[in-house]
Amino acid sequence: xxxxxxxxxxxxxxxxxxxxxxxxxTGAAGIGAAALLxxxxxxxxxxxxxxDSLDWDYDVDVVVAGGGCAGLTAAIRARDLGAxxxxxxxxxxxxxxxxxxxxxxxxxxxxPLQLRDMQGASDKEGxxxxxxxxxxxxxxxxxxxxxxxxxxxxxxxxxxxxPYRYNEREMVRAWAENCAATREFLTDxxxxxxxxxxxxxxxxxxxxxxxxxxxxxxxxxxxxAGTVTAEDAGQVDRERSSAFAPVQMTNSARTATxxxxxxxxxxxxxxEFSAREKGVQFMLHRCFDELVREQPVAGRIVGLKAxxxxxxxxxTGQRMESYWQDGNVDERREVVNIRARxxxxxxxxxxxxxxxxxxxxxxxxREPAFPTSGMALQGPHGQDASALIASLRVGANLxxxxxxxxxxxxxxxxxxxxxxxxxxxxPGHPTFGYRGSAGVNVGSAGFxxxxxxxxxxxxxxxxxxxxxxxxxxxxxxxxxxxxxxxxHTPGDWRNADANWVSGQYNYPGGLDAALAINEGSxxxxxxxxxxxxxxxxxxxxxxxxxxxxxxxxxxxxxxxADTLRELAQKIESEHEYQRVPLSYLGETVxxxxxxxxxxxxPEFERESEAPMHPVARPPFYALAIMVIWxxxxxxxxxxxxxxxxxxxxxxxxxxxxxxxxxxGFSKHGLGKGHVHGFIAGTxxxxxxxx
Amino acid sequence: MTDVTHNRSLVVWDVPxxxxxxxxxxxxxxxxxEAECLPENWALEVRNHEGSAIANAVIGDQPWPDTxxxxxxxxxxxxxxxxxxxxxxxxxxxxKDEQAVAAGQAAAAxxxxxxxxASARFNLSVxxxxxxxxxxxxxxxxxxxxxSGLKVVIHPYRAVTDERGVAELNLxxxxxxxxxxxxxxxxxxxxxxxxxxxxxxxxxxxxRGPSDAEMWS
Numbered sequence: 001x002x003x004x005x006x007x008x009x010x011x012x013x014x015x016x017x018x019x020x021x022x023x024x025x026t027g028a029a030g031i032g033a034a035a036l037l038x039x040x041x042x043x044x045x046x047x048x049x050x051x052d053s054l055d056w057d058y059d060v061d062v063v064v065a066g067g068g069c070a071g072l073t074a075a076i077r078a079r080d081l082g083a084x085x086x087x088x089x090x091x092x093x094x095x096x097x098x099x100x101x102x103x104x105x106x107x108x109x110x111x112p113l114q115l116r117d118m119q120g121a122s123d124k125e126g127x128x129x130x131x132x133x134x135x136x137x138x139x140x141x142x143x144x145x146x147x148x149x150x151x152x153x154x155x156x157x158x159x160x161x162x163p164y165r166y167n168e169r170e171m172v173r174a175w176a177e178n179c180a181a182t183r184e185f186l187t188d189x190x191x192x193x194x195x196x197x198x199x200x201x202x203x204x205x206x207x208x209x210x211x212x213x214x215x216x217x218x219x220x221x222x223x224x225a226g227t228v229t230a231e232d233a234g235q236v237d238r239e240r241s242s243a244f245a246p247v248q249m250t251n252s253a254r255t256a257t258x259x260x261x262x263x264x265x266x267x268x269x270x271x272e273f274s275a276r277e278k279g280v281q282f283m284l285h286r287c288f289d290e291l292v293r294e295q296p297v298a299g300r301i302v303g304l305k306a307x308x309x310x311x312x313x314x315x316t317g318q319r320m321e322s323y324w325q326d327g328n329v330d331e332r333r334e335v336v337n338i339r340a341r342x343x344x345x346x347x348x349x350x351x352x353x354x355x356x357x358x359x360x361x362x363x364x365x366r367e368p369a370f371p372t373s374g375m376a377l378q379g380p381h382g383q384d385a386s387a388l389i390a391s392l393r394v395g396a397n398l399x400x401x402x403x404x405x406x407x408x409x410x411x412x413x414x415x416x417x418x419x420x421x422x423x424x425x426x427p428g429h430p431t432f433g434y435r436g437s438a439g440v441n442v443g444s445a446g447f448x449x450x451x452x453x454x455x456x457x458x459x460x461x462x463x464x465x466x467x468x469x470x471x472x473x474x475x476x477x478x479x480x481x482x483x484x485x486x487x488h489t490p491g492d493w494r495n496a497d498a499n500w501v502s503g504q505y506n507y508p509g510g511l512d513a514a515l516a517i518n519e520g521s522x523x524x525x526x527x528x529x530x531x532x533x534x535x536x537x538x539x540x541x542x543x544x545x546x547x548x549x550x551x552x553x554x555x556x557x558x559x560x561a562d563t564l565r566e567l568a569q570k571i572e573s574e575h576e577y578q579r580v581p582l583s584y585l586g587e588t589v590x591x592x593x594x595x596x597x598x599x600x601x602p603e604f605e606r607e608s609e610a611p612m613h614p615v616a617r618p619p620f621y622a623l624a625i626m627v628i629w630x631x632x633x634x635x636x637x638x639x640x641x642x643x644x645x646x647x648x649x650x651x652x653x654x655x656x657x658x659x660x661x662x663x664g665f666s667k668h669g670l671g672k673g674h675v676h677g678f679i680a681g682t683x684x685x686x687x688x689x690x
Numbered sequence: 691m692t693d694v695t696h697n698r699s700l701v702v703w704d705v706p707x708x709x710x711x712x713x714x715x716x717x718x719x720x721x722x723x724e725a726e727c728l729p730e731n732w733a734l735e736v737r738n739h740e741g742s743a744i745a746n747a748v749i750g751d752q753p754w755p756d757t758x759x760x761x762x763x764x765x766x767x768x769x770x771x772x773x774x775x776x777x778x779x780x781x782x783x784x785x786k787d788e789q790a791v792a793a794g795q796a797a798a799a800x801x802x803x804x805x806x807x808a809s810a811r812f813n814l815s816v817x818x819x820x821x822x823x824x825x826x827x828x829x830x831x832x833x834x835x836x837x838s839g840l841k842v843v844i845h846p847y848r849a850v851t852d853e854r855g856v857a858e859l860n861l862x863x864x865x866x867x868x869x870x871x872x873x874x875x876x877x878x879x880x881x882x883x884x885x886x887x888x889x890x891x892x893x894x895x896x897x898r899g900p901s902d903a904e905m906w907s
Contacts, residue, residue: 444897445871445897446897448871542841542872562754562758563699563760564699593812593813594777594811594813597813598775598813599846609879610869610877610879611845611871614703614705616701616705617703617704618720618754618757618760
């Protein structure tokens with residue numbers, strides 16, 4: 001592993017690595033006596049009034065807003081280049097959504113992992129014994145091909161959208177050129193990758209480019225040694241997660257070796273460990289609010305304001321604390337002003353958790369009944385569009401706003417009966433209580449077993465098609481391009497031939513039917529309301545669904561009742577977003593049972609696709625079905641240095657962004673954020689001091 | 691008892707999906723009072739598709755399993771002599787609260803003091819006599835192992851595969867659409883005509899969850 005230039009060790013002194021300057025003023029004001037700002041005074045001195053009179057509570061080279069995949073990478077990179085770095089994150093722990101992910105990092109362009117697997121070699125520690133999963137020609141990649149793939153005008157996905165056509169070209173070019181260096185950087189910072197196996201949606205159609213991270217099961221959790229205990233990995237009890245890994249880690253024998261386990265914890269914890277070891281400091285429970293610019297929309301970004309956003313344990317009411325705490329800054333004032341001598345890097349995620357912002361793309365998704373993916377893990381400020389909102393106030397431009405309509409942006413989950421249907425934390429992780437239940441993953445086939453009704457109790461679509469998801473545009477591209485795999489040619493007009501495109505179109509629209517106006521929708525927002533799977537005791541007997549804690553709970557997302565009338569009453573009185581009675585539920589079920597008896601569903605023609613089952617034997621059940629907003633593809637416009645661009649097309653000095661805060665890069669997953677972070681961290685560290 | 695009218699909900703279940711002409715069968719019907727009153731000889735009446743009362747029953751006094759206060763009765767019935775779809779109904783007539791009436795409370799509460807009428811419709815599929823045996827063998831396509839517990843539905847006939855992955859259905863001759871489905875498998879479907887005893891091999895594909903690449907991060 002590459003040593004840090006200063007060969008730093010983790011320092012328990014939270015103040016080391018940057019200077020805290022209570023009451024420091026910019027410009028000629030100099031250093032004053034120690035004092036604390038309260039919320040009202042800080043709010044009165046926002047970006048709109050400039051930074052001349054602002055009192056700084058902290059002073060650091062680089063401030064990173066958000067400690068996820070882009071933020072951690074940027075922080076380590078800037079620290080490697082000698083900058084003092086403070087990461088501000090609204091959550092209680094580090095890792096953002098990366099720690100909950102599958103750790104699938106799709107890069108390419110001839111990155112070191114592709115080269116390793118082409119040679120059939122192991123990793124430098126010799127952990128990887130699995131044979132390569134892709135043939136050498138499938139990973140024989142280069143920057144030009146990667147760039148061509150990610151700016152390919154000719155691709156139309158099965159939803160009729162164009163995942164690559166509208167990508168920002170300068171940013172994508174820089175991204176492609178930095179993939180190899182970023183892969184090496186990640187492995188230099190304790191990340192162990194298994195074999196290349198496919199590509200993420202948005203990662204290109206021509207080659208395999210993605211791999212997942214792993215750790216080895218061992219006697220102790222030791223990132224340097226590459227080991228994690230079975231308990232920390234969540235391998236001891238199928239109904240428990242750990243504080244180390246919100247998601248139970250899974251067997252990585254196929255991609256790495258026997259005894260390996262992987263997911264986002266293997267990636268995020270490794271990077272976090274390295275960051276803390278190198279002296280990156282973390283101010284958690286702190287939500288970034290505003291940027292401070294020298295003039296309201298002119299001059300340099302010189303810092304940011306952040307407010308205290310403590311996340312409390314859902315059961316004990318105590319403040320939750322991060323898994324590791326070395327390097328944490330325990331700051332509990334309501335608002336602090338943090339000066340960035342070199343740069344601010346915005347990596348605080350997208351806008352999927354902000355219904356008002358996401359309604360720019362789809363007014364129906366202003367519906368608050370459907371929170372962002374990862375709501376329970378990240379809390380109320382996760383994915384809250386903070387980077388976008390703050391940057392707009394200092395003159396930033398936007399990019400790729402329509403790209404939110406591509407690929408995996410939103411879909412209907414097959415995990416039912418939980419408040420957060422995206423996450424999979426089990427009891428043992430402190431945020432489980434915010435889910436309230438783990439949910440029941442019925443799979444796509446499970447939608448045969450029930451009827452689905454809207455907030456007034458009416459069916460609205462063929463249930464079997466609700467969980468269907470449109471195919472994404474990634475290698476090998478079967479069904480998306482006429483000549484998939486190695487035969488694919490970027491930019492070939494045949495890919496866009498109207499006959500081909502219309503033939504592969506496969507977007508059933510169930511999600512849109514779920515979000516449609518119904519009899520319970522009221523002005524001005526016309527919320528569609530929650531949707532419910534309705535079934536009976538025979539369904540439970542047929543399927544074996546485990547309707548007990550921790551899979552379901554008394555959280556308003558699962559109900560059992562003796563009769564349908566009682567079921568409707570319970571839903572109305574106990575679900576937080578059920579605003580109207582399910583007046584039609586009884587009639588709907590009676591009609592449905594008639595369709596079952598007749599063998600014909602005149603409303604949605606279900607009889608042609610799967611058997612139908614009556615809803616008759618008491619007790620009766622309802623499980624909430626959730627619409628998940630997953631990605632944010634629209635966001636801040638950035639150039640090839642990840643500098644945020646203003647409305648005049650000029651970089652805003654001292655302001656960088658990466659990951660889902662950035663628009664114009666329709667790429668699902670972590671690979672986008674890591675490279676953005678790598679570039680932004682490099683560029684920020686090279687900035688002159690303000 | 692009551693001094694006002696309580697609404698009740700009536701539930702009907704265990705109606706056979708297919709019944710031969712003139713065949714005897716049983717259904718279950720349950721009543722629940724919104725105030726969770728105990729039943730006191732609450733009566734049920736079954737009316738056929740012509741509105742004629744064809745059977746009666748009295749609700750039992752023990753809650754149906756897994757319910758709080760749903761009380762049920764089993765009702766013996768006989769299928770019509772002709773094939774086709776029939777809509778029948780179970781009715782729970784009004785129950786007057788005799789104690790309330792005697793105490794003069796009924797007048798104050800209205801004539802309906804007691805328990806209101808409740809009803810529920812159910813559907814019968816009356817089919818011809820069986821002529822052939824259809825055997826369905828369910829196999830996991832990937833492992834080539836038999837799969838038990840799968841549903842075999844040939845509307846309106848239903849069966850479940852046993853530990854050998856086998857389900858047997860006695861059917862009249864005719865055109866059929868065979869579905870085989872169940873947890874963790876996408877439905878298998880085949881259309882055909884049954885003219886004699888026949889065996890169908892149903893190879894099913896696993897309902898694989900989204901991969902990491904598809905779902906996460």
